[in-house]
Amino acid sequence: MFELDGLKARPLWQPVLEFWFGDDLTREWPAPFFEQRWFAAGAALDAEIDEQFGGLVDAALYSELVDWESKPLSRLALILLLDQFSRHRYRGQAQAFAGDHRAVTLVNEGLAVGMDARLSWAGRVFFYMPLMHAEDEDLQQRCIDCFERAQAEAPASIADKLADNLRFAREHAQIIQTFGRFPHRNAVLGRESTPAEVAFLETGPRYGQ
DSSP: OOEEEEEOOOOHHHHHHHHHHOEEEEEEEHHHHHHHHOOOSSSSOOOOOOOOHHHHHHHTTTTOOOOOOOOEHHHHHHHHHHHEEEHHHHTEEEEEEEEHHHHHHHHHHHHHTTGGGGOHHHHHHHHHHHHTTOOOOHHHHHHHHHHHHHHSSSOOHHHHHHHHHHHHHHHHHHHHHHSSSGGGGGTTTTEEEEEHHHHHHHHSSOOOO
């Protein structure tokens, strides 16, 4: 952050969080508009994220913005760029997953020092999300552990929200236990699907990219 005419300029990470959660990060859960945005897919949202945050996404993917790692809120914004916004900016391209490894590293480092506990409940959900996207059984189990702990600690008013995310985490983990990877990524990553994966893709659940 820097001084501008005696006033503090808004940090670059703040608009990322406002776009995803609204302007009040102290609420138990954001307004429904933002929750709908999280799971929306389509050219309009992709274009909006690309226009507003495309440069920051690329900066994050090129291992820039390292100063964002120091605090829970700015680290969460960096994780969003790497794990969520990259999937919108590069939908249908292998580059959509280019930030996954660094996002997981940021999550694990943050968990080691308790950064997640200093975030809102919705913030914690997206802090853990890179673990849910990981093609690794141990990371999937860690994701489940995180959501189980969050559900146990969350107030009753949002228990259903955390329960839904825990269910999603378990479903993702089951896919990885079965195939060792997410079959719905095979085409964009140039991976050949096995017969079992082809059958799964016809009837099984899939989540985003």
